[in-house]
Amino acid sequence: MADSKDSAVGAQGSKVEYSEISSVEGGAPGSSVVDSVELSAAQDKLMKSYCWKVDRRILLYSIALCVLNQSDRGSIGVAKVVGLEEDLGMANNDFNIAASLFTVGYLSLEFFSNFVLKRVGASVLLPTLGILWGLVCMLQGVITTKGQLYAMRLLLGMSECGFTAGILLILSFFYPKRKLTTRVALFYLSSPLANVLSGPLASALSQIRHPTVKRWQWVFLLEGALTIAVSIAGYFVLQDHPEKCRFLTGEEREFMRAYKQREGTLGGSQKLSFGAALRVLRDWQLWVMMVATFAACEACGSVATFAPEVINELGFSPAQAQAMSALPSACGAVAMLLVGRMVRLCGCHWLAGVCALATALAGSVVLVATLSVPARIIGLCLLGTGGFAGLGIFPGWNITANSRNVAMSTVAAGLTVFFGSSSSFVLSNVFLNSDAPRFVIGHTVNIGIMALGIVSCVVTRISMGRRNRKLRDLQFAGDMFQYEL
Numbered sequence: 001m002a003d004s005k006d007s008a009v010g011a012q013g014s015k016v017e018y019s020e021i022s023s024v025e026g027g028a029p030g031s032s033v034v035d036s037v038e039l040s041a042a043q044d045k046l047m048k049s050y051c052w053k054v055d056r057r058i059l060l061y062s063i064a065l066c067v068l069n070q071s072d073r074g075s076i077g078v079a080k081v082v083g084l085e086e087d088l089g090m091a092n093n094d095f096n097i098a099a100s101l102f103t104v105g106y107l108s109l110e111f112f113s114n115f116v117l118k119r120v121g122a123s124v125l126l127p128t129l130g131i132l133w134g135l136v137c138m139l140q141g142v143i144t145t146k147g148q149l150y151a152m153r154l155l156l157g158m159s160e161c162g163f164t165a166g167i168l169l170i171l172s173f174f175y176p177k178r179k180l181t182t183r184v185a186l187f188y189l190s191s192p193l194a195n196v197l198s199g200p201l202a203s204a205l206s207q208i209r210h211p212t213v214k215r216w217q218w219v220f221l222l223e224g225a226l227t228i229a230v231s232i233a234g235y236f237v238l239q240d241h242p243e244k245c246r247f248l249t250g251e252e253r254e255f256m257r258a259y260k261q262r263e264g265t266l267g268g269s270q271k272l273s274f275g276a277a278l279r280v281l282r283d284w285q286l287w288v289m290m291v292a293t294f295a296a297c298e299a300c301g302s303v304a305t306f307a308p309e310v311i312n313e314l315g316f317s318p319a320q321a322q323a324m325s326a327l328p329s330a331c332g333a334v335a336m337l338l339v340g341r342m343v344r345l346c347g348c349h350w351l352a353g354v355c356a357l358a359t360a361l362a363g364s365v366v367l368v369a370t371l372s373v374p375a376r377i378i379g380l381c382l383l384g385t386g387g388f389a390g391l392g393i394f395p396g397w398n399i400t401a402n403s404r405n406v407a408m409s410t411v412a413a414g415l416t417v418f419f420g421s422s423s424s425f426v427l428s429n430v431f432l433n434s435d436a437p438r439f440v441i442g443h444t445v446n447i448g449i450m451a452l453g454i455v456s457c458v459v460t461r462i463s464m465g466r467r468n469r470k471l472r473d474l475q476f477a478g479d480m481f482q483y484e485l
Helices: 041-081 084-088 094-108 110-120 122-142 146-160 163-174 177-188 190-205 215-237 250-262 274-281 284-313 318-324 326-337 339-346 349-369 373-401 406-430 440-474
Strands: 007-009 015-017
Touching: 041 084, 041 094, 041 122, 041 146, 041 163, 041 177, 041 190, 041 215, 041 250, 084 094, 084 146, 094 110, 094 146, 094 406, 110 122, 110 163, 110 406, 122 146, 122 163, 122 215, 163 177, 163 373, 163 406, 177 190, 177 326, 177 339, 177 373, 190 326, 190 373, 274 406, 284 326, 284 349, 284 373, 284 406, 284 440, 326 339, 326 373, 339 349, 339 373, 349 373, 349 440, 373 406, 373 440, 406 440
Parallel strands: none
Antiparallel strands: 007 015
């Protein structure tokens, strides 16, 4: 907590006293401690100014680069529809192997990525990763064999490793708890946006006729080149944490330092030790929370990777399938925009998450039950709505509820991405070509995973309620941390 000397003079001469950032006693049992941090009118104005600056620079750029990230990794699904398998001589489940190898590469270094980020800084690491995966994406456009595709997918996963977890970590550094979930949801909005944009874009690219460059090659080459151009700008836009942020005023930096110290989440400038991270990994509640994240990502992955194929199997042309695959993602994008209101309406994260996963479960039931074209389109939209709504809720909840120190934030961000990406292993091996067009195995597995995710939300709620009661008994004035329900 800043002492009484920690103050700054506002733009019009009024002082903002950081020592007066206080908490309101007597909140409802289980209520978020974030909502009980009281700000004066001047402090509230400073908070809005601070968040607006971070939104315009850090968040907006992160969303743009993540749209390209999602588009680059999902471009293989579009390439498949426009002739990738035929040109590379792929058969049976070769495509599923290629999809799985991306996940192997992605997860191989994931746990260590945020340790590297803390050492070299987000402003250096994240743009460099973007340039690397852009180059690998372009190289996919010049391959001639499926073995080369396997190697490129492995390298693509390794080069993308650390990007999403790194963004989640720096967002937890910049935003207070009450602002974090909405911002993380907006960041993950890039996932359905990528699907919405990549479908029509790939449909247009696939119409290109060139004597030597095939349609699927154009998808990889142009998307990779765009990623490299946007990544270079990151060296000038991204910042490491508020205390070192160049576009903030000294008043704003000191205000946020005092605020986050009060709510018990000051971690941007803290040192990270491997031993502290290992201690966090022993918390069983953190692992249970990740089951819900896994379920939401499984639903999103089903839409992103296989919606064009599912729609194509219903009798539409490849171009029509690519364009129509944007519809479930568009529903998901709308759901993610409404996540903040959904959490406020439910009064907590866990119940909003249950509603999201129940919607995705209903979509999977429809998809496995019928081959009716209108019904399956509705099923895909339900799956996209529930899955992307969950993607907007769970990562932010994971980070917010585990933000007491830099070790908790780092591990929570890493595990969130690790579990989310691990869903690709299941996804790549349950939606099999031999099971088309109904994909009974894939959708049945999804139903089971959604149900497990719902159970994990309930178990986490019970555990957090018990822990918060203990924390209130032990609480002292300098640390108001509680688990965010």
